[in-house]
Amino acid sequence: MNWIRIRLDGPGGVSLQKQTLESVYLSSMDFEPQERRLRLMPDGVVEIASEGVPFMVHAKIMLPAYGTIWVVADNLGEGYTGGFVDFVSEAARSYIRMAEGYAQGLALPPEAQGHLLAAKEFEHLANRGQSTGENRLFSLSHAVYAAEAALLEKSRQKLSLSAKGDIKLGCNFFRFNSPNARYAKFFTGLFDFATLPFYPNRTVPEEGRYEYAYIDRALDYLESKNITPKGHPLWFGHKEVNPPWLLGQDYPALRRNAQAIAAHHARRYKGRIDIWDAMNEAHDWANCFELNHEQLIGLTQACCDSLKEANPDSTAIVNVCLPFAENVAGRYTCYGSLPEKLLSPMAYFRRLMDANVTFDAVGIQLYFPARDMVTVDRLLTIYEGFGKPIHITEMGVPGGSRGGASSSGSDWAQLSMSEGSWHGGWNEKTQADWMEWFYTIAAAKESIKALTWWDFIEPSFSGNGAFLYEDENPREILFRLIALKDKIRRPGSSCEAT
Secondary structure, X not given: OEEEEEEOEOHHHOEOOHHHHOOOEEEOOOOOEOOOOEXXXXXXXXXXXXXXXXXXXXXXXXXXXXXXXXXXXXOOOOOEOOOEEEHHHHHHHHHHHHHHHHXXXXXXXXXHHHHHHHHHHHHHHHHOOOOHHHHHHHHHHHHHHHHHHHHHHHHHHHHXXXXXXXXXXXXXXXXXXXXXXXXXXXXXXXOOEEEEEOOHHHHXXXXXXXXXXXXXXXXXXXXXXXXXXXEEOOXXXXXXXXXXXXXXXXXXXXXXXXXXXXHHHHHHOOOOOOEXXXXXXXXXXXXXXXXXXXXXXXXXXXXXXXXXXXXXXXXXXEEEOOXXXXXXHHOOOOEOOOOOOOXXXXXXXXXXXXXXXXXXXXXXXXXXXXXOHHHHHHHHHHHHOOOOOEEEEEEEOOOOOOOOOOOOOOOOHHHHOOOOOOOOOOOHHHHHHHHHHHHHHHHOXXXXXXXXXXXXXXXXXXXXXOOEOOOOOEOHHHHHHHHHHHHHOOXXXXXXXX
């Protein structure tokens, strides 16, 4: 094990705040985190243990005029092998290189070109010794902006020059009460894909007794509007969504019950609901039953197999959260024990592939996600390596609050570590901007087949992240998606899920 020295300086050459220094972690070049083992030295340098090479360096940092975000330094794509990393200047170099790479063959719009010029100028001033710490931060901020804007332009051009895809646009449909409500009317105008709630505490409150009243009522409406439904989930090891009768069971009993529940849902709705999140967050995150890795893989296989046996034409999605696996670096979970080596979402999918588990699509959640668009795009490329279609199954960023709306959201650890700010801070405009940028970049990737926002009306899981306020008044994001959707997909398309 090698100890790497990392410097994170701010204005005046003073080290950045302790919280930033303690956020530093290393990952492989495919984003697999190393467990964080660091110490803060008297001179403000971070010393961190490296388990292997080459590696990238991640730090959650406040960038001027941008916000608080996880930033990556990767030695111009080559990775580091040891020694010393001047993080801010190295990260700026990395993002300038990425911006220039995306810009090749493009006529960059003024926003992207301006940020790229600014990043290089502040880098030059810093290297000349003029307000070095401060100018390096400004260089990095502009470099991130430039890389994102160049990627966005590249994606827009790809969509304009090629046939648009059949990407499905969706949201959860958890609060339907009337076809005459604005909730239903706005939803129908926006989406062709809807997620229905199959949490066990709602659908199987007692052993052997199934409750489908809400599902049936909502599904009837969706079918009347030609909106494709998806069931979520067949299994989820989160304590709050499981009924008391399931808690405390050993693995053989859980597996039997998981198979029975999956088969019952799939058989009952065969031909009506053919797309399912077969397993949710089973990578050491939501593990209230404290299963080991072999059992988590086995339970995933059991749910997928039961689904396929009951409905051979179904689409089985395996869904993960925290796709960058910051929790692996920090060694924490939502529920369950802490094994010697936590399973990241990437490692979990590799284990599924090695075990020949039959599933059809990779499902990824993206809350906030406190990452710039370029790094998200790079990570999605890693997930493409599993050779399966990708569904963005859940996502949300805050949209600010207007008078009359209550403060909503969650303080769950899943959000607290991924939470950040983007392009100057969250409000209705930046929420709509984030959606437009991400949806455009995602739609340009042929592997991505569905984009599902996670809350349509407040209160929302991500905290003021829904399309509608509680009184059904819309945020800007609703109108932005109306204007955007035919630019990123074939108008009126009715696509297959995979």
